[in-house]
Structure formats: structure tokens, C-alpha cells
Amino acid sequence: MNVLYEIGKGLFYFYFKLFNRLEIRGLENFPEDKSVLLCSNHISNLDPPLVGSASPRMVHFMAKEELFKNPIAKGILNGVGAFPIKRGMSDKQAIRKAMTLLKSDKVVGLFPEGTRSKTRKLGKGLTGAGFFALRSNSHILPCAITGSYKPFNKIIVTFGKPIEFSSLREEKASAKEATEKIMEAIDQLLSENS
Template sequence: MSYKIFRAIFRFFYRILFRINAVGSENIPTEGAVIIASNHTSLLDPPAVGILIKRQVRFMAKEELFKVPVVGMLIRSFGAYPVKRGGVSIDAIKSSINLLKSGDVMGVFPEGTRKKGDDGAGAKKGTAMIALRSKATVIPTAIVGDYRLFRKTTIIYGKPVDIQNVTATDDIDQYEAVTNEIMKQINLLKAKV
């Protein structure tokens, strides 16, 4: 099955089960490299972030998922690629930068793992490094809701973060400064609802 067919199926079920809707999808460029950087609260987040927009969104997924027979095949068909957890995955970083230099869309969760109700403290610097090296547009994205059946879940796509103008201070490096700005924008979006 193609990505568009799976997206339509997921969109149907997410709209029925979780009343999912999108706000700000017009902020996503129609072409060129884009990083959709979102908070991460559930295993249901990756499809939720990607199914409501026109462009295909590719995600890193933990390496172990690719070893599960049906799950591995399914996420690979969605364009996911593996990342080793617990350290820096040079292969995943290279794959991400190459993907973006090809003009694709990458979905990423800067916190690295699921966190409920967190403000993004402790977010990883990988998103900032990939964004700066690829010169991709970064769209802060907030998932608001907890995927309760028949309760509203909203995906808010914010305006692009101007990462090129985020400057480091003596106390923090450039990657940390960009990471902090991305998480600040995500938290501002979460506070709007």
C-alpha cells in the first residue's frame, strides 16, 4: 500500500476515535527541507503529526521496532529509519541530514522519548544540530490532548523558528540555544489551547 492510502486510513480512524484536527498547517512550506519538531506524549504521536498535512513526514524510530516483523515492515513503508537509543547515532544523523538536503520533511521529537506534561527541559540537542547543518525550516508543533476516545486532540503547527538568528551566550552553546528556542516555541503553542 502506498503512503497516501495509509495516511487516508489513519486520518479516518484518528478523526473518528480521537476527534483529531489541525491548526496552522498553512505554516508548513509546500516544498524544501522541513523539520516538524513536536512534543511527544504517546506512541500515537508520529501518525498524528503526519496524517493531517499534504507532505510525507519521515521519522526516526528506535532500532528495536524494525526487528518486530509486522511493525518493522509497516514503519519502513512509512519512510521511517532506525536510530540507536542511548547515545549519539551517527548513522541516524547522517540519514536525517541527507533526507533534508533532498528537500524532504522530517518529524522529530526533541525530547527523545515520551513525556507527559513536561515543559521540554532536558530536550536533546540533535534536532538543533540537524537543523543547523541542513538549513531546514523548523516548524514547532504541539500535540494538545491525550488521545482519549471521542475526545478532541489538536495538532498545532506553529510559524517557522528563525534558528539562524538564535545566538549563543557565554553560558550555552549554539545547539543548546537553538534547542531551547524550539522547545520554548512548542510550549507557547501548547499554552494557546
Template sequence: MMIYGFFYWLVRILMSLYFRIEVSGLEHVPKRGSVLILVNHITFLDPPMAAILMPRPVYFMAKAELFSVPVFGWLIRRLHAFPVHRGKADRKAIRTSLQLLARDQALMIFPEGHRSHQGPLQEARAGAVYLAQKTGCPCLPIGISGQYGFRKTIRYSIGELFTIPPEMERHDAQKMIMEKIAEQIEAPAHQESLPKKV
């Protein structure tokens, strides 16, 4: 936890100096209890950027190849990342996710699976639906918009919690997830700057 806390503030300070960061909807983030945080995917910076917005520690999946990189793999494990093998049903990653949610942790996932590079949102993967329906935990949609670049503005809009009924058909649930995220990307929300204490 000490390593997580140190890098949380380090990344927070560095990112706020390099980017113009605006965030809205922090009041929707539950302070405790399990929550599935669903975020659209633009660049490789999304996981650390979205994580530093949260007023509580979060866990997230990262592609398995990253964990074999010397030092970096060791570091991201201590920053609450765990590996997922993309392109197939990774039972171990799913099991880890279920265990975290059962322990009332916050789990951040990117339902699209791959980066959309500011293009149209892709369809949500089945894994996001499975976790939401299996656990019944609330889902928190976050929409990222704007541009990553020196002193450019990147916006994070956090929506209201929602749940996916266990009886909902999978395709409808996938559509629901991306609609909730899309609403946040399109919402002209009141913005707060990142340096404000959350």
C-alpha cells in the same frame, strides 16, 4: 509511495472516527522544500497522528527495536520511518536525516526523545539542534495537547517557521526549540477539524 498513501488515508479516517481531532496553523506548513518538524511527545500515537496532519509526506525516526518486530518493522520502513539507537550518538540516523533534508524532504522529530505523558516539557536533545544548525533549514513547531481517548479531544497547533542561527550556543538553541513548542501548546488557537481537506 502507494503504501504510504494508502495508510495515510486509512489512519486518517480511523483516527478521526475514534478521536475528536482539532488542528490549527496548517497554513504554516511549506508545500515544498526541506523542513524540520519539531513535535512534543505524549504517547506512541504521536508519530502517525502528527504525520496525517501534514499535507505532504514526512519521514521520521523510530527506535531501532521496532524494526525487528515481524511485519511491523517492514511496514514502518515503507511508511518513511528509519531506525535510531537511543541513548547514544547514532551517526547513521544523523547521516540519514541530513540526506533527507538535502533532498528537500520533511523530517519529523520529537526533540525530547522520550514521551512526557502530558507532564512538563523535557529539554530538547542535542540532535535536533545539530540538524537545524547544520542544514539551516526552517523548523516547524507543533504543540500537542488534550487527551487521547475515545471521542476525547486532542489538539495540534502548528506554529510559524523559524530558524536556529548557526552561531547560537547549543543550550540556548535547545531552550529555543522547546519554547517554540510550548507556545503552541499554550496558544488558544482557532481550530479546524481533521476531516477538512488540507
């Protein structure tokens, strides 16, 4: 058990419940064990603590490398199980870390768009999500964040049913095709819960 993570999760859960009337949907879809690749839309810097506080299991988030340059932020991020990824290039160290976590039946969280959507509309997914989905035997779990972070507005986190990926793995689909399937599942959740 990661004490720092559990404390942070409890504080953020209390904050989002109090100030954003947090509602969590689809918890029954979250696998209780085995590895999970959790893929969500990205609308705010608050998305990782929101999704982490809504998730029933510890989530190891990929975070942009720039966040780890501040020693205090680096200590906190490392302490809660996040790990850095270089954006815009193939980061072998981040790939190895994610695959190690997935092989150890952990939950890896990522935002396939790679950056926040300024329009709040779902952007194009980067192929990294598809790469991890194809290369691991993980459950691929789509997640949608809807609502608003404005104080006292409602925010909803919805976990969808794990995406069926066995056929794509057997067909040796491309990372791009796999990512498109993940983005379609997130988009459907957004439509159903907006």
C-alpha cells in the same frame, strides 16, 4: 508518491477524525516545498501517525531502533519512510540519513524530548534537534499535540510558524541553545492551544 504511506495516512486520519474529533491548526504555516525539520511534543505512541496524518506532506520519522527488531514492524516502518535511531548515543547512520533527507527537500519528523512524557508536560529537549536545525538550511517547524487520545475526546495538532534560525546559524550557536529555542516554540504553542 509512497502508496503505503498514503493509505496509512488516510486510514489514520479517518480514525482520528472519528474517534478523537481531530482538529488541525496552522496548516498555512507548513512550507509547501523545501526541507522541513518538524519538531513536536511527545505524549503517546500514537503521536507519529497522528502528526503524519495531519501533515500536508510526507513525514520521515526518526523512530527508536527497538521498533525495527520485529520483522513485520520493520517492514511497515521502512515502507512508510521511517528510519531507526539508537537512543542515548551518537548514531552516525541516523544522522547521515536525516541530513540526506533534509538536503533532498524532504520533511524529517522528530520528538526532541526523545521519549514520551508520562506527565503530558513538555520535558527537556535533547541536543539532536538543535544539531539538525543548525547543520541544515531547513525550515524549523514547531508542532504541538494537545487534547486526549481517549475515545471521543478532542485532539488538536497545531503547526506553528517556522522558527527564525538564521541568526543562530550565523552566531554558531550550540546545539543546546538551538534545542532550547525549539522547545520554547513548542511550549508556546502548547500554552496557546491547551
